[in-house]
Amino acid sequence: MKYKGIIFDLDGVLCSTDRFHFEAWKQTAEEVGAPFDETINMKLRGVSRMESLEIILSGSSKTFTDAEKERLATEKNDRYRNLLAQMSPADMPAAVRDALTALHNAGLKLAVGSSSKNAAYILERLDANRYFDAVCDGTMIAHSKPDPEVFTKAAAMVGLAPADCLVVEDAAAGLEAARAGGMDCAIVGTAPMPFEPTYHIQDVTKLPGTIL
Known part of the structure; x- marks a missing residue:
């Protein structure tokens, strides 16, 4: 891969x-x-x-x-x-959970790289922590996106070089951060971007079929 x-x-x-x-x-x-x-x-x-x-x-x-x-x-x-507090596991669709499981079963390390200081609370509400080998959020970084710190730190937390990681984002600041960190990027959705990402996908459920 x-x-x-x-x-x-x-x-x-x-x-x-x-x-x-x-x-x-x-x-x-x-x-x-x-x-x-x-x-x-x-x-x-x-x-x-x-x-x-x-x-x-x-x-x-x-x-x-x-x-x-x-x-x-x-x-x-x-x-x-x-x-x-209104969020529940139902806010992460079963198809997204299936995609994460497929990626993990393929031997990939999975991490969250979010500028949000509420990321841990959101993952808890979603009952989603078990899908990830590491979580790097806004409480752990000094510089938010488009600075690449959150992504490079997440890569280090799973023991990988940035070049070995793919970032999955939906925002221009995240795309810019991925490039600044030397990482490929898959963009979810149709929001306008400052330059072309490595991949464009409709949603996370399309990721296994795109890269595996």
Whole structure:
């Protein structure tokens, strides 16, 4: 096989939490008097919490201190985690679980590489930890995507060189991070990308048939 390991982004790849992010950020935008819609929400995909906040605040006429920004980010995360509590194993389709099992049975190391600091909680709600040999999330990195740190660290956690790993992403920042880390990338979905990924797939269920 061309690869020894697969590193998956979480949100938008293995599950969808967009509706929870949208609702939580929408309330933040309303508080600061900034516009917010699906187009703006798309810009936040794969981006850290504080960077996402700065994108929203750029649409506000108000100015905010660092302390106020920290408060806004904390309140957004509290709202988001309350919404995440609605998640259950049903939010990871059986076909996705089957695909992960097929990849693991083929001898590949599987890891999660997510900028989200809530990744561990989401995986717990999904009852999905057993599919992965390692999880690297936003609590373990100093630089979020498009910096490659989360992916290179995930590769190291499963004992592999970056070049031996394929990243599976849905966001432009993740594609850029994969390239910066010297990794091939499979993009899930149809969101516009700054350059062509190694593979384009409809969803994770198509991955085994693409690379095995």
